[in-house]
């Protein structure tokens with residue numbers, strides 16, 4: 001039920017289906033949510049699933065400085 005969602009960790013929300021108060025079942029259309037100090041180390045593994053696909057990188061100026069720039073360089077290196 002929707003109340004249980006509030007107890008989930010963010011990492012557990014990927015690909016989630018839940019029954020909403022509005023009467024519908026909603027789905028979280030996100031395959032991976034990785035939040036941890038070494039998340040960048042998972043990048044290669046996650047990108048492997050997107051070999052022939054386009055990637056849209058989202059960041060704000062703070063997250064870009066912290067991580068986005070590194071990820072952008074990594075993506076260019078991998079030619080994805």
Ligand SMILES: [Zn+2]
Pocket residue numbers: 020021022023024026
């Ligand atoms: Zn709803």
